[in-house]
Amino acid sequence: MTGGPSIKRRALRIEQHPEIPLYVFTLAADEVYVVADVARIARDEANRLLGYQRPEKKQHVQQILEYLDGESVLFPNGLIMALPSSVKFKASPGPRSNDSLATSGTLEIPMPASPDEPRPALIVDGQQRSSALAQTRRKRLPVIVAGFVTEDLTVQREQFLRVNTVSPLPTNLVSELLPEVGVALPSKYSAKQLPARLVEMLNTDRDSPFLGMIRRAxxxxxxxxxxxxDNSLVTALGESLNSPSGILFLYRNLSTNTIDSATIRTLVITYWTAVRDTFPEAWGLPPTKSRLMHGVGIKSMGRLMDRVMANVNLKGDDPHGQAMRELSLIKTQCRWTRGRWAELNLDWKDLQNTPRHISTLANYLMREYARARSDAS
Structure with missing residues (x-):
């Protein structure tokens, strides 16, 4: 894909990772988008996840651009890029080029032969800044760049998540990226990694009642x-997986750090298929028309799953029918698309995705379920 002119810059090679070279160098503002592209998050025709960057925030870009086009500019905010393996680094001659922390030299970035070919680098952090730099009148403004050499998308995604741990990423973007990252992550992300993988399964598994129904980044x-x-399901499944009182928690072995993923898949699909078949009139509608599809319904029914599935034998005859019979105990009390939740003193459409309403609705459903089971016995 190379064959065009290359860009050469003075650079420092940082002695940090034994296998992934890291360079610090500068580009002119008008060179940033010539060298680097933005890997937007998307799905291909085979439903494989592509990229990792969120949509551009035009207001943020405009604010940066107004500063860059102002009278006096100091712009120490650097960009982080993933560089291709085709880059070449030549150390400066002489013993003083290396101080044991970094080596000075010249970095050469090969460029594509035509504009139709992909740009060689990808922006891992700083896409709003890079967009503003592409538009500024200060075309030759020097910009600091930290570039690490890898074409491995997993490593790029890992670094993208790490550099965004302080400034929160959109929750749906994080939940979609987490199943694609196979390395240890900060604790704020690692707890969501398994539920995010389950949500990915629910959205793509042909046996899942949620097939193609989950809205992702x-x-x-x-x-x-x-x-x-997707964040509603990630939260619901995460509570069950991470709480000792959750039904999914039983299928995690914390001493060996192993998971009975096959049973978890069966349980989750069995339960939510039974929910779909118990409330067919409320299933698949927009959340504005069905509170079952709303965050408050998904999270509340997620908590009910822990109680219902404790009474379903997944290895017995017709687990789906068992779950349907359990859910029938609360069916007539539910007002997902019309009417009023009398005991809650709320019309169906007044339920909101707030901690208070989620707890209130979940508590009501679990109390009604326990009462009905007690009366049936």
Missing amino acids: STPADQKQAVVA
Whole structure:
């Protein structure tokens, strides 16, 4: 893909990772988008996850641009790029080029032969800044760049998540990226990694009642059947996986750090398929028309799952029918698309995705379920 002119810059090679070279160098503002592209998060035709960057924030870009085009500019905010393996570094001659922490020299970045070919680098951090730099009138403003050499998308995603631990990323972007990262992550992300993988399974598994229904960061705006926010399911499954009282917690072996993923898959699909078949009139509608598809419904029914599935034998005859019978105990009390939750003193559409409403609704459903089971016995 190379064959065009290359860009050469004075650079420091930082002695940090034994296998991934790291360079610090400068580019002119108008060179940033010539060298680097933005890996937007999306899905290909085979539903494989592509990229990792969120959509551009035009207001943020405009604010940076106004500063860059002002009278006096100091712009120490650097960019982080993933560089291709085709870059070449030549150390400066003489013993003083290396001080044991860094080596000075010249970095050469090969460029594509035509504009139709992909740019050689990807922006890992600083996409709003890079967009503003591409538009500024200060075309030759020097910009600090830290570039690490890897074409491994997993490593790029890992670094993207790490550099964004302070400034929070959109939750749906994080939940979609987490299943694709196979290395140890900060604790704020690692607790969500397994539930995020389950949500990915629910959105793609042909046996799942949520097939194609989960709205993710990469979901096209015109995909109308994607009515369930992925973060609602991540939260619901995360509570069950990480709480000792959760039904999914039973299938985690903390001493060996292993997971019975096959049973968890069966349990989750069995339960939510039974929910779909118990409330067919409320399933698959936009959350504005069905509170079952709303965050408050998903999270509340997620908590009920811990109680219901404790009474379902997954290895017995017809687990789906068992779950349906359990859910029938609370079916007539639910008002997902019309009517009023009398005991809650709320119309169906007044339920909101707030901690108070989630706890209130979940508590009501679990109390009604326990009462009905007690009366049946």
